[in-house]
Structure formats: structure tokens, C-alpha cells
Amino acid sequence: MNTISLQSELENLVKQNNVQLNLPISSLIEKSLMRGEGSLTSTGALSVETGAYTGRSPKDKFIVNESSITDKIEWGPVNQPIEKEVFAALYQKVLEHLGKKEELFVSDGFAGADQTYRLPLKVINEFAWHQVFARQLFIRPNGLEDKREENAFTIVSAPTFKADPVVDGTRSEAFVIVSFEERVVLIGGTEYAGEMKKSIFSVMNFLLPEQDVLSMHCSANTGREGDVALFFGLSGTGKTTLSADPNRSLIGDDEHGWSSNGVFNIEGGCYAKCVNLSQEKEPQIWNAIRFGSVLENVVVDPQTGQPNYDDISLTENTRAAYPIELIPNALTPSVSGHPNTIIFLTADAFGVLPPISKLTKEQAMYHFLSGYTSKLAGTERGVTSPEATFSTCFGAPFLPLPAARYAEMLGEKIDQHDVNVYLVNTGWSGGPYGVGNRMNLKYTRAMVQAALSGELRSVETVTDEFFGLHIPTHCPGVPDHVLQPRDTWEDKDAYDAKAKELATNFKDNFLKFNAVSEKIKNAGPQ
Template sequence: MLFQTIHAIPRRAIYELGLEMTEPVHYQLSPEELTEEILQRNAGVLSDTGALVINTGEFTGRSPKEKFTVLDATTENTINWNEFNIPIDPVYFERLYNKMIDYLNEREIWVRDCYACADPSYRVSIRVINEEPASNLFAHNLFLRPDEYELEFFKADWHIIQAPEFKADPATDGTNHSHFIIVNFTRRMILIGGTAYTGEIKKGIFSILNYLLPHDEGVLSMHCAANMGRHGDTAIFFGLSGTGKTTLSADPERQLIGDDEHGWDEHGIFNFEGGCYAKAIDLNEEKEPDIYRAVRTGALVENVSFYEGTNTIDFYSRKITENTRVSYPLHFISNSNYPSLGNHPDDIFFLTCDASGVLPPVSKLTIPQAMYQYISGYTAKIAGTETGITEPKATFSACFGAPFIPLHPGFYAAMLGKKIREHSANVWLINTGWSGGPYGTGKRISLHYTRAIIKAILLNKLNNTANFEKHPVFEILMPTQCEGVPSEILNPINTWADKTAYTTAAKKLAQQFIDNFKKYADGVTEEILNAAPKVSDIIFNNC
């Protein structure tokens, strides 16, 4: 046996999983060692900045319809079973588990011990077992890294076993296809097979925390980025991947707490992760300097192309996918906050990429509207984020992360509303999508304008209700002025050449909200139901 590490591998714990360790086992390798392993296997190349570049093969995005949760006594009456929380019989889990263990017993494996949750009160210990070193480097970058002394006493609460080359047999294994993600809350284990897309690893842990923290600890789990100003003023940014969480939270004038996953308890907020997983498409130093500079030695870049004849990454290339990605430890962002904790949020941003061009660039929400919008989770899936998505597609994703939400959305929304009231937070709906018409006709709202809006809010320059007008359909408050933003774009009807077309589009979108919300109606209060958009007797003053 070969143990390529200075740390003592937890032999007994590995044996208990059924792993015989007859092939080389690599435990807790450093990024430098992992990079060398990857290069030796011709599984990646170095860019001219020192970042490691890999290709994840067939899958360059998540496969939410291939994620299953074991249906047993633990989950039967607690999970909100739906199109994303798909049940699977424990028999199939055990069958696949045993097959994967037999498969890995004939191969080298990479083992990493790490944590989730920056607040020690909720810390979850994770042991990740990978078939490939690149996935192990991803785990190093994204999760919290134990100190040397912590490894001596490390005991895993959860295991992730990931084998991209292992294929399930749908005819006998209970899956839809050869690739799969299976979460078992009783065994405290996640199996990932048939896909090398590293994002499945982090979202697997996010899914289990979305169950454990609200259900067991009374902590609100959130699909959001977070940052903090010089005086401790904290902001959080909700949104699906690709809508701007990472970009807008990486503010050189504020400390980054985290870019994707957080909890909110009675003391404030805390990051789940120890790193960032940023979209890299169209990345450039001018627009996103902090992320651009994080693409350096130790970073793992996925599915990008190089300029011909060089090792310089062409971030504008879509040759492989729109969903190019880079993972790196949080400290690669120069003004990141450590430990990754923040105060109760002063401002909460819901980022929606509105492909219909109806919603304003910014609007202020009442608490009932905030809960309604949170449950609705309206946005567009951005090209490449999921398999099969090639252009923006309008969708409703509960809590801005339906594939990762195990409980009823009303449960999370009630927790959010309670916290907004307790801490007097302002809630804003930010449209990072289209203006002047729908996708294909209108234009994407300038990132420069979105940044100016965020800045004005964080500097408390948009709170005067006298400077707002109410949208006639959604009844959200739209500012009439914002420093750095042309006033004419703040009310979206002003940007449409055909005002009648805007009226029609607004009514259509409102009806989509109402139709979508029907499936949640029996789990929410009348106050939230009354925050729905209004589609009858609408008068558009600017028509």
C-alpha cells in the first residue's frame, strides 16, 4: 500500500466503509501535491497564471433530475417530495453503495477530511472519498480546512463517495440514467457516480444542511452570498447560479463573507463553505477584478478553452460550455472576512434574471411581498448551469434554490419573514436580466447600473419612500431616482418602444406567478397570499 501524506490515514474508519486499501490511498494531500498528481496523469494543464485547468467531460453542469433522497423512517414524513426531492428505496442505495465500494477497491482513491459551517456551533465534519485527484482539490478549495491538530481527532459526521467513472445500471439500480446523486440521511452519506462535474459535491452538502439546520437547529439556511461593510453592516444576496451572487458580493469596498451558502441564527449569519465556485464565462479584470485575480496557483478552472497556441485562458470562449467555473479558497479574495461570520443583515437582495423584461432594475418589497417573492423564486436559468440549458429560460425556483430545498418552501419563508421583522432588514428585488423587451429583443441590464444600485442601497440613499412609485401589477415600490443610473430605466415601461406590448407581458408574467404559487397556497398565511401580483383592472399611467 502507498500512503502519500504526512498525515496518518484514519485506517479503521476507512475499513469500516468496506474499503480494503489494497490500492494506493492518498490522504489529505496539499494543493501542490494534488496538482502534481493531476499533471502526471495528463488530467489537467496549468494556465499561464498557475491555475489548474481541467475538463469535466460529458457533464458540465448539475443534473438535478438525477438526484435522489433515500425514502426511509427518517425522511418519509419530513421531506417535501417533489420533482427535485425524488425518493429512492434504501435497497437501491445499498446496492449502489456496495457496487461503488467494490469498484473503488480496485483503484487509487483520494481521501479528504474537511468541515462545513464557519460557526463551530453547527459544524459538520465531512470525509470526501474521490476517484480522481481533481475532485479532491475541489473539496480542498470549497470546504473548510481543518488545522493540523484537528485531524488527529477528526470523526466524520457525513461521507461523500464520488466516482465519476462508475456507472449505474438503471435496469437494476433504481436510477434514471448511469449518472446519479443519492443522499441518505440515515446513513449520513452522499453517493455521486457517473459525473465529474464538481458542483455536485458542494450542492450535495448544501442540500443536507438545508434539512439539518432548519429542521434540527432552527437555523435558516440560505442560497445567498454575503458581505460586510467597514462598520459591520451586513448584506446578503439571494439568487440562482449565474444571476450575480458572486459578482455583486465581491465588492472591493466590503469584506466578502461568502459567495453562495449561509446560515442565519440568533447571532447573525455564517458561511457554510471555505471557498468560492464562481462562473468564469466572460470573466475580465475590469468588471470582476477580485475573481479574475483569484485564478492563480491553487485555483481549479473547469471547462475553459485556451487562446490557440498558448496557455492563456479564453474566458469568452463557449466552445465547451457556458458554465465555465473556477473554484478557489475564500482567502484568495483579498478582502475576505475571517472567520466567515457576519451580523444580522441590514439589506437583503433578491437577484432575479427576468428574461421577460418586465421587472424593474430595483424595487423595494414589503415583508409579505418578500416572503411571496422568496417562495416564488422567479428568475431565469442561465445557459450551461444545468444540463440542457443553452439560453435563459424563465423559471420559478422556490427559495432561489428549489433543487436543494428538502422541506416545504413555506417553512423557510416563515423563518425568513420572522427574521426580517426582528431585525428590521430592508428587502430589495434586483433584476439583473433584461430591459426594453424580453430576451432576444431587449438588452441585458448593465452590470455597471446594477452595481450603482447596490452601492446606493448600501449607502442608505434609496430609503426615502417619497421617491418611489408603485408598480401597477406587482405593487412593488420603484425608485424614481438613483445615483449613477438613468432615471428612465427605473420604471421598465419607459424602456419599451411598444407600451401595449409591455402591458401584455406584465399581465402574462403576473399570471405565471399566480399559477405557480397555487402549489404552495395551503402552506402559507393569508398575508403572503395577498402579496400576489394583481392582474385585474390594471392601469398603466405611462401607456
């Protein structure tokens, strides 16, 4: 790979007459409308559709196999290698493709609200609406920063360039490739804007641990007294809902770093799921979807311009992208102190995990590595009954380094800052999915509040016989019997059978973590 020539070609591309540099959001939205990329909804949000790709394409994601990083990456199905020469040839084609466009949209930004660990970004798009997305999701410069351009990562996004797998060495027409030596994210063949956001998160998941900063796929908020809480959880567990608390300030809804200074947001915006969104249940998100926001793949009434958040005919993965400033109680800048409380969220469709339990440090590391929740029937093709699903560190698709590295850092920080860790089940109670009922949101909020306020620290606990979890015997605002999952089942034998089934799933999944200590392995179901 001729690094100098590729860098110079990229620099020449950005200097072309067709480049629109750092346009204001209003101008970008106007461009999007003129170019037929989208339409405005009744609230002024820009509504777009992303075509065949309505979500990430994880099997089309690659990391360039470069000598400086090859021994550090956890190569495998998540981090697939692509050779430097193959990448260079494809990179050259994409630059030539973009050079012929009538217009290109380029902006500067950052990832990382803590300036000590901030990553400068340059984003190059052929779609104006992609540039709106990037400007709202990444941190916007205020003109006072040290840009450190020599350290910048560049996103080059060319959705209308379709790769030829036979010639270009990709798996399909779509590709998302990260080169750490070139400091480039190369995206093509897909219009799904989330690839830009998650690619930079993957980059930060490599760069931050190298600076002794734990990168985390979680939301975060802070109380009036300065106490900080982290919420980890996969899709559908309530991470966004429970962290959006009118009595607490939002640090961020999805990606954070935890340094020696405290917690900071990696992003400058939010990317919320919109399926079944309602003003009553999630007013902050509802009210943020206005001019300057982007709606992806939401069905909109062509006559009234009103979005229908219950219509999933385009995809269940409907999304809204908006700057964090549109959340009324967002913390600006998105930097705070060290966490006092960590909450792992799971939606257990088996109905056997306690609604809340306190974890030891080793249990916290075990459940962090496990990243458990349930897939429900109908959410994916072929899923006909609830299935246990595990996503390492609650973010497996975005972790370039071995999982144990992140877990060890978490354990060290829990010890260092005396953090209380809880596992909260927002799933089913009184029986599995189809028999029991979804956990009452009012109870879940009460349990989270009790955890954050410290009320559960001195409460007596009992140890669950299947999972070894420490279950509080009492929680303000929650009936005592609800806290003990076995007590909510009419058929105790059926509960025992389901609990054994899920415990076995946990144990089978954890077999892949050979590098962790026996103490952590023994912190799971026995």
C-alpha cells in the first residue's frame, strides 16, 4: 500500500470544487430536499429511507491486517481481516467514484467529550442527509479546540459504490473497512447511516483501552448530587427508557469512556429506536424529533407528514438521530465523575431471573462478559420461541480487542471506586413469555431508584440457588413477593426446569472465555 499517495489523493478530493465544507444543518437539510433524498415530517424532522440495508451489515465489516495492530486484534467473525493491498485497491476505486460526483459533503467533528481523549474526525459523504446525521451524532467543533489534524480519523462513505466481491475481495456489494494505519473508515454499498456511528465506536474501543480508558456500550446519567450511573443493556431491555430520567441529567444514551477523570460521552447526539414510540412513555425522545433530527425508515403519512411509529413495514429497526442538546436535561459538556452505580439490564423471557439482584465484583465481570438477554418470537426470521442471546460486554459487534481486556478494566474500576453493581430484569415475571407478564415498569423504576439512592445497600438479601445472585428481600415501592421470582410462579417445578435451562445456557456460552480467572468463571450459575 502506498500510504503517501492514498493520503494525497484523499486530500485532493477534499479540495475539489464540488466539496461543500461544514455547511450548517439548515443548508444540508435544504440540499437533502432539493436532491430528493428525503422529506420533512409534520414536526420538521428529515425523513429518509435507506433502501435494502435498514441496519448494520456485520458480515461485511473488516479490519485491515496491518503490522502495528495484527497482534492486538481478536480476529474472528466479528473482526474479519482484509489484506492491505486489497483495501488499497478498493480505497482507490472509491476515491475515484467520489471524485466524479457533482457534490460532496465534508465536515469536521470529534468523538469523545473529554478533550484529553478526543479523536478528531473528518466525514466525507455523497449524500447530504448522511452529513446531517454525522453532524448531529458526532461532537460539533466550537472553534476553540486543538484540532490535531494529524491524528484525525476520516470516514469516507460512498453508498452508491457497489463492490464486486470477486474483484474487490469483499463478501458482498457492501463493505465497512477500518484501517488503523491509514486512519480511515471506508464505507460503501449501504445507505444505512448507523455504520458511520458504530465504526467510530469500534475505533474508540481500540484506541481508548490503549490509553487506559474503558470504552463502554452503555447509557449514563448523573443526579443532582453528582452521583453517576451507567446502564448496560441490549436492544429491548430498557436502557434508553430507564436512563432518560427527568430528575437526572443525561450524559449520553449509548457510548461512553471511563478514564481516570471519570465518565465522558463519546458522541454528540442520540440514535434512538422508534418502534412503538409514544409521547406518553418516552416524551424526551418524542419531543426531540423536530427540525434538525433525522428519521430513518419510519413510515410517514404523505398527506399529513405525520410519522407512524407503530408501522414496521419498512423495518423494525426504525431510528431517530438528533443532537443531545434536544434532550432538556442533557449535561453539557457530556463529562462527569466516576460512577457510583452500574446497572446491567436484561429482558429475561424465561421469567426466572430476579427483577433486581446485587452483584459481587466477580459476578459483575461474569455478567458483563455474558451480556445476556432474550430474543422473542417474531423479532428475527426463524425465531419461533424465546431464545437466550449473549453479546459480550453488551457490545460484541464493536470490540476489536479480546473481551477479557474490557472485563479486567471494569473489575479494576469497580474496586478502585467502590461501585455498586446490580442486575435488573425488565423481562417476564410469574412465568415465561406467553404465560407470565412483562415486569411492571413502575416496579422497575422503583428498583432502579432504590439502587441509585443507596437504599438497597443495607437491605438483607437471599442467595438464588440457581444463579448465585443476591436478591433483596425488600425494596420500596415493590411488593416483597415480586422480588423472589420463584414465588411468582404457580408451578414451582416448571420454574426450576426453566431456571436450570437458562443456567445451562449461561454455562455453555461462557466456555469460550478461556482467558478469565476461575474466580470469575465460578461467579456464574453452578
